[in-house]
Amino acid sequence: MTRPLAFTAAGQFWRGNLHTHSTRSDGVLPPEEVCRRYRAEGYDFLALTDHFIGSYGYPIVDTVPFRTNSFTTILGAELHSGAMANGELWHILAVGLPPDFTPPDSPDFLPKPGQETGPEIAARAVAAGAFVAVAHPQWSGLTLADARSITAAHAVEVYNHGCATGCDRPDGFAIADLLLTEGRKLSLIATDDAHFSEPDHFGGWVMVKALENTPEALLAALKAGAFYSSQGPLLHDVRLEGDHVVIESSAVVSAMAMGHGTGAKAVHGHSMTRAEVPLARLNGSPWVRVAVVDAAGKRAWSNPIWRD
Known part of the structure; x- marks a missing residue:
């Protein structure tokens, strides 16, 4: 291999954000307005990934009505189940979930005895067709052992703009590089994790190479690693x-x-x-x-x- 797939695959680049929240969980804007703003800022696609816990009704938000001829959406959620080594709840990004994905037993942001582990819910999401990434490792306080355990993941979130603006903990490269060195063939994503409660939006994105701007083509390209991540440079x-x-x-x-x-x-x-x-x-x-x-x-x- 002499080139990343993004520079050999057929198609063109499509700009998108893979980590976003709305009023369906802890964001401050309704889904329609979140989609409108990303579309107005020149994005080609968006994944709305509200927190998949019981207190929010386990949302996989239907964003299909907000698609246009030049803007599409991919269904998804931020999954939570089981405790990391620090005793806090896992955060796992899943893009491309089916709308009927079975919820875990995660009523709130506190781990619960007997619930699915993080590795188990990640594997179940991949089996359901999702592109799965380990979310904000630095913000989560993720250990290398934690990260190793998510064997089903396609990617690590290496830059999280919300964590940059909200707590100066945006990094996932330290964990990603260690996993790469252990032979894990992972891809690297930059995201917003936008809630629109602070300047946490339009700061990190992926440029996905695909033949067309459709959920199916984008999802296949993401899983294949046919993309790069950016804050601005091409x-x-x-x-x-x-x-x-x-x-x-x-x-x-x-x-x-x-x-x-x-x-x-x-x-x-x-x-x-x-x-x-x-x-x-x-x-x-x-x-x-x-x-x-x-x-x-x-x-x-x-x-x-x-x-x-």
């Missing part, structure tokens, strides 16, 4: 060429490659649209991911390339 191509990685993008000031352990290398410049980053300092890492940073400090991130 990635046009990422490819391995011999002993370096070539990154083509919108204008950036930094381009970097990361691998296992301390392996990393960056190049810097002005208004760069093409960068060649040498890989010698990645210490033979079996995987490589890249990031770019623009002059405003906004970032974009590729999914990992596996060097096998």
Whole structure:
């Protein structure tokens, strides 16, 4: 593999947010207005993922009426069941759930003896057809053992804009990199986790490569890893060429490659649209991911390339 699938798959890029809340759980805007705002901001699709607990009626919100010819939605929810190592309730993002997904025994945000574990509900969501991601690892206080246990996950949420603006705990890269180093072939998503109660919206998204902007095509591309994540910069191509990685993008000031352990290398410049980053300092890492940073400090991130 010399390129992430996002740069080899057929189709075009569609911009979307995969983690959003409304008045159907703890958000402050009704679903129709949430969809309207994302559509007005130029998004191509949205997953409304309200908290799937009993006190909110276990919502999988029907957003089909808010689709247009240029904007679509994917049904989903943020699932909760079982305790993490810190004793708090799991948060697991599930995009592409069927509307009749069976609720767990999760009446509120407190773990309950005997309820499904986080790994069990994640596996059940995947079996039901969902794209599943481990949500906001830093905010949750997730341990590596916690993360390892979600063996069904497709992805880790590596940037959460709501956690950035609300508590300065947006990161999932530390956990994701350790899982990659253990051989887990995961993808990496940036999201908003928007509630619209603070400036937690329009700050992190995925760019999904698909032939058409339909829930089915987008969901298949997400599961395949045919996307990259961004706060603003565009990635046009990422490819391995011999002993370096070539990154083509919108204008950036930094381009970097990361691998296992301390392996990393960056190049810097002005208004760069093409960068060649040498890989010698990645210490033979079996995987490589890249990031770019623009002059405003906004970032974009590729999914990992596996060097096998």
